[in-house]
Amino acid sequence: MAAPTLTRPRRRAATAHRPDPVPPTGRRRRRLRDNLLAYAFLAAALVCFALFSWYPIVRGLLLGFQQVTFSEPATWVGVENYRRLFDDPLFATAWQNTGYFTLLALVLGFAAPFATAVVLNEFRHARGYLRMTVYLPVMLPPIVTMLLWRWFYDPGPGLFNSALEIVHLPPQQWLESESLAMLSLVLVSTWANMGTTTLIYLAALGSVPGELYEAAELDGASVRQRLLHVTLPQMRFVLAITLLLQVLGTMQVFVEPFVLTGGGPDDATVTVLLLLYRYAFVYNDFGMASAMSTLLFLVLGAFAALYLRLTRGRD
Template sequence: MSQTALPIQQQESTGTRKTGIMQILKKNRWGYLFLLPAFLIFTMFLWLPIVKGFYYSFFHVDFVKGDEFVGWDNYKTVFHDPDVGTSIKNTLYYMGLALVIGFWVPIVFAVMISELRKFQGIVRIAAYLPNVIPVVVLYGLWRWFYDPVGPINAAITTTAGGEGIAFMTDTAWSMISLVFMETWQQFGSAMLLYLAAVISIPRDWYEAAEIDGAGVWARLRYITLPSIKGLIGLMLMLQVIGTSQGYQSQMAMLDGGPNNATLTYALLVVKYATARLDMGVASAMGVLMFLVMSVLAIIQFRLQSKGEN
């Protein structure tokens, strides 16, 4: 009896699970139908390219003669190319500059704007306006700003009496100049997210702190920053991922120069794929970047989870 009862119970539980799954699918069929286009788009333009990137990283891609399996040769090329080491150093430098120069700017502006009693809407719009400037106009505008006879150098020579700075041709200033440009253009969108988080903090907390004699810095340290630390951690991870893939301004403004000073890892991937026509090595570099970013995302998620617990 006991030997035959167990399979029957398993069959009943399996049938119950199937019935429950069918009921859930039937109940939410319209929701799944609306999700289907987004799922297809993500599969076609995100997950399929990732899978094909892994595939092509083991092949010498030739669109005329056909693909040739080369095993780990593409990865060996990556590790032996001196430009890869240079691009990694430049990318880390670029990420560090973006954190030091640009990451705290939207937080400061969000806190300052939240304290305004008048004209807060106008200031929000003014802070966000650089974000809507087309990149073609942006690059042309900042090329003029950074020109040897442009307004920045004119101000330097007029006020300080110096010779000016070669922003675009000096290897010490080229990457810094790009980070300043991108900070000015992109901080508005992040500022709105921080501002929404700051405004959502209950005002009773600030009023109670003011009654207890807490000053501006005390309120910022013990109320504002702890309340938005989850958003700060998320934005930090997004900025690390975004800057690790940065290549657009480096390519459009300086094409990786001067003397490879702005040659980032992502820009080198693009150069391998387009200029050197080596899709296999470019795919291998993309796979390595994907793995590193995945590990960093997992570490950040676990640290954030521990901090919340």
């Protein structure tokens, strides 16, 4: 019998089965290949942006200083298009109507999604069904939405006038009245676009810590106080961003007046984009249309920069 040894048996070298280390040249080649692949994807994205976003912007800026029609070659006219714009009486009317539409949309369209989100957030059952119901108008094609609401506003057998007749109220000329036409367009726009904003508010409400509501309830805060002192402060960033996006979106309203009223009655619903459309495709003056789009871009850009600066300073 062999005597036990006091030394441990030597382990086999663990490096016997390890793969050979990659030489520095191989690592550099692999890194170069990965970088080239990343740059290739980046270059494809930059080309797409250049062709479909940056080039149209630059081209539109240049067209604002040119006289462009279908039948004649482009000629450089300088600021003549802008002078003609300011001399057009519809120019001021379009901006006034657009500002009025934006103001009405803020009063109705900004409050309605938030109130809907607060109500839906209180439901414990059928949340998915209710959210789908609220978002359903967004999934409809805009032309379908406009035709549906045109029937609602029909002065004869329309839904709204039929409802007024039931409660013994006189029928209204919704789209033919100068005082009601813009409000009617705002109702259509709010109904068609509030689904997305409502879902954003629902997601923001879900991120509010429940401990804050519990502490407020223990302190005896009412529902209104919890809304003012807990919900709104916790959602101020989301509310600020959605307010900015809504202003930028409503200032570019086009489908509603184009389909429902055509700018009438008596140019009461002519908006900036509708006038821009007339310059380009009715009057065949792309220089004026490009000048109009440039002014709209500058106004919206200045408003966005000022708004972000003010809200950033407040935060």
